[in-house]
Structures are given as C-alpha cells and as structure tokens.
Amino acid sequence: MSVQTDVRTEVDPATVTRAEVCIAACADAWRGDGEILASPMMTVPTIAARTARATFEPDLLLSDGESRLYTGTWAIGETPPLDRVEGYVPFRRIFDILWSGKRHVMMSPSQVDRFGNANISALGEFARPSRQLLGVRGAPGNTVNHPTSYWIPKHSTRVFVEHVDMVAGVGYDRARAEGGDVERDVEIRRVVTNLAVLDFSGPERAMRLASVHPGVTVDQVVEATGFALDVPAEVPESRLPTAEELRIIREVVDPRGLRDKEVRA
Amino acid sequence: MTDKRMTEDEVVAELRSGMTIGIGGWGSRRKPMSLVRAICRSDLQDLTIVSYGGPDVGLLLAAGKVKHLVFGFVSLDSVPLEPHFQAARQNGTVTVSEWDEGMLQWGLYAAASRLSFLPLRSGLGSDVLTVNPDLKRVTSPYEDATEYVAVPALPLDAALVHLNRADAAGNGQYLGPDAYFDDLFCGAAGRAYLSCERVVPTAELTAAGPVQSLLIRRSEVAGVVEAPNGAHFTTCEPDYGRDEAFQREYVQAARDPETWAAFHDRYLSGDEQAYQAAVTANALEAVR
Numbered sequence: 006m007s008v009q010t011d012v013r014t015e016v017d018p019a020t021v022t023r024a025e026v027c028i029a030a031c032a033d034a035w036r037g038d039g040e041i042l043a044s045p046m047m048t049v050p051t052i053a054a055r056t057a058r059a060t061f062e063p064d065l066l067l068s069d070g071e072s073r074l075y076t077g078t079w080a081i082g083e084t085p086p087l088d089r090v091e092g093y094v095p096f097r098r099i100f101d102i103l104w105s106g107k108r109h110v111m112m113s114p115s116q117v118d119r120f121g122n123a124n125i126s127a128l129g130e131f132a133r134p135s136r137q138l139l140g141v142r143g144a145p146g147n148t149v150n151h152p153t154s155y156w157i158p159k160h161s162t163r164v165f166v167e168h169v170d171m172v173a174g175v176g177y178d179r180a181r182a183e184g185g186d187v188e189r190d191v192e193i194r195r196v197v198t199n200l201a202v203l204d205f206s207g208p209e210r211a212m213r214l215a216s217v218h219p220g221v222t223v224d225q226v227v228e229a230t231g232f233a234l235d236v237p238a239e240v241p242e243s244r245l246p247t248a249e250e251l252r253i254i255r256e257v258v259d260p261r262g263l264r265d266k267e268v269r270a
Numbered sequence: 271m272t273d274k275r276m277t278e279d280e281v282v283a284e285l286r287s288g289m290t291i292g293i294g295g296w297g298s299r300r301k302p303m304s305l306v307r308a309i310c311r312s313d314l315q316d317l318t319i320v321s322y323g324g325p326d327v328g329l330l331l332a333a334g335k336v337k338h339l340v341f342g343f344v345s346l347d348s349v350p351l352e353p354h355f356q357a358a359r360q361n362g363t364v365t366v367s368e369w370d371e372g373m374l375q376w377g378l379y380a381a382a383s384r385l386s387f388l389p390l391r392s393g394l395g396s397d398v399l400t401v402n403p404d405l406k407r408v409t410s411p412y413e414d415a416t417e418y419v420a421v422p423a424l425p426l427d428a429a430l431v432h433l434n435r436a437d438a439a440g441n442g443q444y445l446g447p448d449a450y451f452d453d454l455f456c457g458a459a460g461r462a463y464l465s466c467e468r469v470v471p472t473a474e475l476t477a478a479g480p481v482q483s484l485l486i487r488r489s490e491v492a493g494v495v496e497a498p499n500g501a502h503f504t505t506c507e508p509d510y511g512r513d514e515a516f517q518r519e520y521v522q523a524a525r526d527p528e529t530w531a532a533f534h535d536r537y538l539s540g541d542e543q544a545y546q547a548a549v550t551a552n553a554l555e556a557v558r
Contacts, residue, residue: 072447095448096296100372104391126368127359131401137359139350140323140343145370146392175395183395185416243440 013154014248018219021245022197024049024264026154028254029246030055034154035109038066038235041151042074042094042108048267050111050156054260056246059253067154068094075172103143106190109152112144116169117155119211119232121193123174131171146171149180152192156180158267160198162231165207177210199268201226202243216243271439271472274494278308278542279492285309285428287341288337290318292378292424292459294431294452295504297347298324300444302432302465304500304542309335320424322374322451323378325520328354329538331364332530339364340424346517353515353524367402369421370395375451377424379392382457389418427457432501433486434509435478436466440491445479446507453485461492469496469511499546504544515556516549 030054035043043054043065058065061076068074069084074092079085080182095100102108114123117140125144129135147153153174157164172179180191196212200221207213213235217226223240246254254264282305285291291309295301306326309317311335315399319336321327323344330336332354344355358364369377370392380388389408398403398418408420431452434445442464444452464486473482500506503513503520523533537548 053558069400084370096371097375100375104372131397134359137351138354139345140341140368141370141396141398142343143371143392145394145396145398146372146390148396149391149394171401172395172397179395187392187394 016245016251018245020224021219021251022265023218025246025251025254026243027095027197027199027268028053028056028264029250030202030218030243031111031154031156032250034111034195034197035062035065038062038065038152040066040107042066042068042102044068044110045106046157047113047158048081048263049158051253052264054111055079055258056250056253057256060247060250066092072096078253080257081205081259081261081263093227100146101149103150107153108147108150109154109194110147111154112147112173112174113156113157113158114164116166116174117157117165118166118169119195121174121176121196121205121212122169122172122179123155123176124169124171126171126173128170130170136147141173145175146176148193149187149191151190152194154194157196159200160200160226160229162229165230165232167232173224177205200229203234211235213237214240215243216225219244219245271488274488274491275438275469276493276495277372278304278465278495278497281305281315281495282308282312284461284493285314287314288316289427290320290425292320292429292455293326294429294455295324295326295501296322296448296450297343297345298504298517299347299448300446300501300506301326301451301504302430302500303434303502303504304497305430305463305465305495306330306544307538307545309333310538318375320378320426322549323355323474324352325517328524329386331358332524336364338366340367340369341549342369342372342374346521348512348514349517349521353521357524360410364369368398369402370396370398373398373419373421374424374455376421378451378454378458379400379483380421381425382454385423387422388422390421391418392497394423395420402524419498426455426459427461429455429462430465431455431462431486432465432497433508434467434506435470435475436464436494437472437475437488438488438490438494440464440486440535441472441475441484442466442486442491443475443479443483444485445509446505449462449485450543453490456486463493463495464491465495465500466473467498467500467506469494480551488491492537497542499549502546511547516552
C-alpha cells in the first residue's frame, strides 16, 4: 500500500451524492471488526467493504464472491491479478467461517421488521407464496452465528413491515425467545437505507433511527417505515465520506459510477 | 478397473419414478445439465429433488418431473430469481423443504457418514423450523445442554454431478474455482452418476491439475457419461463460462407459456445432440 501524506482536504458537501453517503454508512458497519471476513452482497455494500479496508479497517478479509480472498483494493467488475490472492474460500469453507463466527455479512432482504427479522425467502403465505424470492439461503445460519447488517436501497413501507412473512434472518425478539448461543450471538449491527441509518438500540432492542442522510427529514423516514420507529429527540445527520474515502470510491472502486444505479435519490 | 462409461439415456434408464435425486453444482454453476435434459425427455415422474438449485430445478419443474423439492435457494446467480421455480411455488405445483444452505450440507454429510442426523445451530430462531414441522431439536448430552437443530440425513437414491474430467472408472476431477458439494452428493447417494467434459486416461488426470483436484473416487461412482458442453448454459470453468445470452433467452422464454413452448421446440424437443446443435446454430446466428 502506498504511504499517503496526511493532507486533509476539505470535502465540499455539495459534491457528495446520496450513494456516497450510503457507502460511508455501510462501510461504518464493519468499523472495529478487525480480522474477519466481510461479506457484502450488493453494489453499495461491496464498494463500502472495499473502501473500509482501504481506509480505516485494513485487516478485513475480502473475497471475489467466488472462491478467492484478495489483498489490495480493486474495481467493481474487475478481477485482481493472481499474485494478490491470499486465500481459498470455496462455499464449503465459507460455511466453516460463518459457523466459527469470524464473518460479518451485509444482506438485502425484501422485508425487515422492528426487531430485525428479515425475509429473503417468499412473500405471502409460505405454502403458496404470492411472490417467490430466493429461498432462505444462508440467512438463518448467518444471523445466529455472526454479525449481520442490512442494506435497503429503497426505504419503503413495503420493506419495513410490522411482521415479515417468513423469518429467514433471525432478529432480536426471536433470538431472545430462543435463548442460549443464539441470544448471545445474534447481532444485527445496523440497517442502512437510501434515507437513513438505523440500529437496534431502542427499547427491548427495537429499531431506532440513528441518523438521517443529508437532505432527508425525520418525517420522511417515519413515513416510509411500516411500524412505529423509535425516534430519539435529537436525530443526527449521517456523516459525509472523508476526502480519502471519496477518492477510493470514485477513482479506485467505482470509476464507472455503478453506485448511482443502485441509489436514486 | 471397471469401465463405467454410459450415455445419458442409459443413466436415466436406471432411475425410477418417485426416487430422491440429488443434483450437484451450485445455482447456475457446473450443473449436470445434459443428464437433467435427459430426465426431462424421459417418462420419469414424482421425483424428489435435492439441490443448491439453479436451472436444473427450473427445467425439471417446467417438465413436470418434480413432486417435492429440498433446497436452500434456487437462483441463476446473474439473474437472481429462477422463473420456473417462482411459477411452481406461486402456483402451488410443488411441495418443498426449504432449509438453510448449511443444513443441506449437514444432511448430505450425515447420509454420506451413515448417521441419522447431525446437530447444527443454523435454523434455530428462524421460520425454517416453523415451515418444516418434521425438523426436530436435539439437546447436547454434555454439561452445556445446548439445543441444536437435529438436521436429518438426506439419503439419496441417486446423485448427478458434472465435473471437468474423469477416467472411465469414475475418478472425477474438478479444475474450476469450487468443488461445491459434489462429493457429498455422491457420498449420500445409493448410485452416483458423473458426467464430465472429457473422459481421459487415468494418467492424464494429474497432468491436468494438482492431486487435490481429484474430487470423486471411483468407488463412489456407478456410471460415467462423457458430455462435452454438458453443463451448458451454466458455468464449467475453466472449460467455459456461463452462456449469459442463452440464460437471458431462457429467462425471457419462461415468462409465458407460448414463448416457453417455442423455446422448448427449438432446444428441448430433440436429444442432447440436437440440443447442442441448436445452441451452436443460435450462437452462430448471434455472431452474424
């Protein structure tokens, strides 16, 4: 890695897009995680994980989403050269890692509720869904074994619902009812949306509004949420990316601007 | 060593309606598609399919071959949702056991290891246990007394996998990025059938890749099918990648019965040779 001289350039807020605010908020999900596997799923979280490692969380492990761990920072859609491979993680080893707890995944469910239960399986009645989605995939195992965060590109009452139709990812109320290892290890770190950052520090670990993105009002978030959100008296504004993060995002990881296709706001 | 080479249709002739069949690969990656297409052409029915599902599940559902599906997901990877799987679930034409991905591995491993179940944390707290009331819990007999899901063994009547290379006796080799769970599918099965891009003399296996790439032992294999381009349109790295254009055509066609009938006529109404010829003709057309 090249040694940067510490010249803090000012970030002009007017040039920062909503997608870039979302990327900084997603990157912060992995802050403090250290030497664990970061598993982002969609475009914004993928940019975020690589940006986090290139800046404040240098020990994270990152894969190509296939079977290799790579060092360094690379662009979306690019395959790094072979001499940057640092590990082999076929799907079976991903299961080993997730069962060991040394992973933090960011998934994008179609429904999420007040306690962080998440649905990627099917909408409607399970026996005959109105809309079949992917299936539960690894969500049940992920959520009870290691930290999980969620990225919701379009914050709406269709996604933020009172009760999800099928609990694929386990939330705090279910974890509490289960007790034992599950209650101990379920951690839904944060939910980042195109409007806001949410966490679970509300009463009984209910979803709380942690910050609103610049240009978004608290009312907008409350209106787009299908359950009573815990809203503190003072809601801060989500942070802007630093100048260095912006350079990584714009010049290194996403020079083609794919982030703007996932976040329209 | 016994020469186990056979054709796709000879494999299908050994299968029976009502069987539980496991299919290797993952999503739209290294699927034994020529064997799947042969089942679609057959009169087999009421199958239980166990799969990390992709277009294998889609095609079998479209052909009306599946009674019950055991899965963790069904996806085409670059196209997240499988259209035939969606239709079958939304029309209620298939019953399902929807498990966590890791539970599926454990079920296959239990069967391969001749255990009746294996304990796992995954699934606890989720609706996997609600929608599968047959799944039971088990408590550790040790001091910790921890509760787990008792993932039941998933014994298979037959397994179908596709690898890059094999010898005629059934020693199978993968040369791509991931073995997926093909060895467990074979281990869990009464009879495993291995298709491959090329059948080679045994001595050539270690010339093509490291000894660790020899994934399947011949003692696990009942039949070997040489099936060049047999995983089409899924990936079979490094021999070929996914045929994304064809996969898009498949997805488009699956959206309504009329276009699906046309797709079926064009590609799936004949044997494997006819399929491969139609795919080649289609690719040439696209180049022009």
